[in-house]
Amino acid sequence: MIIETRAYARAGLLGNPSDGFFGKTLSISVRNFGTSVSLYESPELHIEPEPQDGSTFRSIFHLRDSVSMLGYNGGIPLIKAGIKKFGDYCEEQGIRLPNRNFTVRYRSSIPRQVGMSGSSAILVALFRALMQFYKVEIPIEILPCLVLSSESEELGIAAGLQDRVIQSYEGCVYMNFDQELLRQRGYGEYERIDPVLLPKLYVAYNTQLSKVSGKVHSDVRARFDRGDADVVQTMGQIAGLAEEARTALQEGRPDDLHALMNQNFDLRCTIYKVSDTNKQLINAARACGASAKFAGSGGTIIGTYRDDDMLNRLFVELKKYNARVIRPYIV
Structure with a gap:
């Protein structure tokens, strides 16, 4: 029997990037793009590589472009890290796994290196497949922690819990990453919000942007850890916006x-250096009358729009900046 699982792209509505700084966020899953994992029993444990995991290229230029868009490692290290963490978790919980091996492969339609969390989607789908294969139940509030530790502890990727929470819960979720809660139990408070309450939303991602994820937070992280007043205060303000949004939605x-x-975006710009490419995309969207902010760490923006006429203007204007506009499919 072949086990098939999926996880979807995500977009941060409000509060990001405060999730990595004991803040609050409101996020949605974007089912327009997803990652699927296929897993079936086999004599040996085998990870099937995808094209981006290969080491053969047509030319030096092909290698350069591939590394720019996909990074150096592809998805194989993520799969290895996730399998290891799953095994570690089972051992810590006293769960004895049967002596069964499997072959696993992944496929992803999530645009790479534009802040839609393609890496964590691979891991969420992988954990779901492993849970089915070994008949192990991992509490949903614990799953994001295991995904995050697979990336941060095993691979040294700088990340926060927000992406992994929304990809585990799906839909629309309000998250409170209170420091004391995280210290006591390892996870925050997660509240589902009915997507019906949301305004009209668009997502636009740059089809030509290439950057390596996981490097954007480094300077701000160090300043926050030093107690830099500007960073600490701004993160608190950004987190407060997520709480305001939650209240606004609940009150109609x-x-x-x-x-x-x-x-949210304007506050972010006071502590982060934002590239001209990303600023142009934000300004073009706002010039159409829409709101605009980063959906993640850059490369993808999200905002509200008023009507179909405004959405059509977004299609036309953002295309000038190599951006594709979609309406996020949220369930």
Whole structure:
């Protein structure tokens, strides 16, 4: 029997990047793009490579472009790290795994290196497949922690819990990463929000942007750890926007998210260096009358729009900046 599991792209609505700094966020899963994992029993444990995992290239230019868009390692290290963490978790919990091996492969339609969390989607789908194969139940609030530790502890990737939480829970989720909660139990408070309450949303991603994820937070992380007043205060303000958005949605005021999302990005710019390419995309969207902020760490933006006319203007104007606009499919 072949086990098939999926995990989807995600977009941060409000509060990011405060999730890595004991803040609060509101996020959605974007089912327009996803990762699938196939797993079936085999004599040996085998990981099937994808094209991006290979070491054969047509030319030096092909290698350069491949590394720019996909990174140096592809998905194989993620799969290895996830399998190891799954085994570690089972051992710590006293779960005895049967002596069964498997072959695993993954496929992904999530655009790479534009902040839609393609890496963590691979891991979430992998953990779901491993749980089915070995008949192991991992509590949903613990799953994001295992995915995060697979990336951070095993591979040294700088990341926060937000992406892994929304990809585990799906839909729309409000998250509170209170420091004391994380210290006591290792995870925050996660509350599902009915997607019906959301305003009209668009997502736009740069089809030509190439950057290596996991490097954007380094300077701010160091400043936060030093107690830099500007960074600590700004992260607190950004986290507060997520809480305001949650209240607005619950009270039937979805239009309030327009100003909150713009404010989120503007605050971010006071402590992060944002590239001209990303700023152009934000400014072009706002010039159409839409709100705009990063959906993650850059390369993809998200915002609210008023009507179909405004959405059509976004299609036309953002295409000038090599960006594709979609309406996120949220369940």
